[in-house]
Amino acid sequence: MKNLGKMFVLALLQVGVIISLPLFMEKGEDISPALPSAAVMAGEKTEPQRSELPQAETTTIRLLSAEGERETELEEYLFGVVAAEMPASFEDEALKAQAVAARSYAMHRIASGIHNGAICSDYSCCQAWLSEDELKEKWGAYYEIYSDKIRSAVNETAGQCLAYGGEAILAAFHSSSGGKTESSENVFGQAVPYLVSVESREDPEAVPDYVSSVEFTEDELYAAIAAWDSEAAVRVSEGALFSEAVFSTSGRLISVKLCGEEVSGSVLRKIFALRSADVSWERVGNGIRFIVTGYGHGVGMSQYGANNMAKQGMGWQEIVYHYYPGTNIVPVSSLEESVAAL
Numbered sequence: 063m064k065n066l067g068k069m070f071v072l073a074l075l076q077v078g079v080i081i082s083l084p085l086f087m088e089k090g091e092d093i094s095p096a097l098p099s100a101a102v103m104a105g106e107k108t109e110p111q112r113s114e115l116p117q118a119e120t121t122t123i124r125l126l127s128a129e130g131e132r133e134t135e136l137e138e139y140l141f142g143v144v145a146a147e148m149p150a151s152f153e154d155e156a157l158k159a160q161a162v163a164a165r166s167y168a169m170h171r172i173a174s175g176i177h178n179g180a181i182c183s184d185y186s187c188c189q190a191w192l193s194e195d196e197l198k199e200k201w202g203a204y205y206e207i208y209s210d211k212i213r214s215a216v217n218e219t220a221g222q223c224l225a226y227g228g229e230a231i232l233a234a235f236h237s238s239s240g241g242k243t244e245s246s247e248n249v250f251g252q253a254v255p256y257l258v259s260v261e262s263r264e265d266p267e268a269v270p271d272y273v274s275s276v277e278f279t280e281d282e283l284y285a286a287i288a289a290w291d292s293e294a295a296v297r298v299s300e301g302a303l304f305s306e307a308v309f310s311t312s313g314r315l316i317s318v319k320l321c322g323e324e325v326s327g328s329v330l331r332k333i334f335a336l337r338s339a340d341v342s343w344e345r346v347g348n349g350i351r352f353i354v355t356g357y358g359h360g361v362g363m364s365q366y367g368a369n370n371m372a373k374q375g376m377g378w379q380e381i382v383y384h385y386y387p388g389t390n391i392v393p394v395s396s397l398e399e400s401v402a403a404l
């Protein structure tokens with residue numbers, strides 16, 4: 063139980079990183095692949111059977127934003143979330159997958175009881191959300207085109223959500239993965255049945271800074287480590303800087319001894335502000351260079367992976383079933399009102 067809070071904190075810290083992405087990726091590019099879900103494997107082609115779905119019922123939520131608390135429609139809220147979370151230039155099916163992931167995440171968050179059943183617009187806590195005015199400023203001359211795209215993505219998936227065991231899922235997502243997503247337990251410290259490592263083919267040419275390197279001089283290295291642990295910094299010049307590194311099967315760093323003290327891959331990311339834990343390093347004189355692939359915690363749906371799948375002709379259902387295996391697309395109205403502690 064105590065891990066739940068930690069998990070959310072970690073998840074939201076990571077989500078925060080992702081949420082800031084659109085600001086830097088306005089000209090989004092993309093990519094990725096897929097593994098199936100039960101329905102897809104069973105051969106059910108899940109094209110949106112709109113006529114068979116219950117009419118999207120109105121779901122009212124309470125949104126906490128800088129402007130205060132207000133009641134709003136879930137679907138209206140999601141327009142501002144998808145617009146904040148994914149570049150509007152992405153493929154339609156990727157935007158729909160993002161809408162469903164954001165809807166699921168929101169319903170999970172609300173059902174968890176955070177903010178007494180409300181949700182906030184702070185990316186470091188719940189999900190990013192931008193108002194119409196903020197989007198007009200962000201998109202400028204593209205406002206009409208982009209807002210139409212995002213509204214379509216939300217409307218065409220209206221009321222549809224991912225569930226596991228009848229509950230809305232914790233639909234974590236991230237910007238890009240280096241070939242495979244990461245299992246929840248390796249990042250959040252707790253296994254989640256639908257947040258397991260899956261293949262994620264991504265086009266290095268389409269993802270900004272897919273592979274990045276960052277170099278620290280000896281002084282910068284010392285400063286970064288001292289900001290984390292002043293006692294460890296004293297040991298920078300003694301013995302091995304890194305030892306006993308453990309990597310997951312997805313290639314991400316699970317843990318390493320930094321100046322003799324064990325840290326997780328997530329903590330190492332924070333210490334050195336690395337884009338992901340898919341990292342290797344090499345000494346450069348008395349300093350160090352990190353080589354990093356992808357961006358974000360790597361758990362759940364890769365946004366660039368989703369966009370790649372969409373470019374390959376796959377629909378949003380295939381995308382979400384690939385990244386959240388074992389889940390089901392259900393109407394929001396069928397969800398349990400609360401979620402079990404993870």
Ligand SMILES: [Zn+2]
Nearest residue numbers: 181182187188
């Ligand atoms: Zn919040």
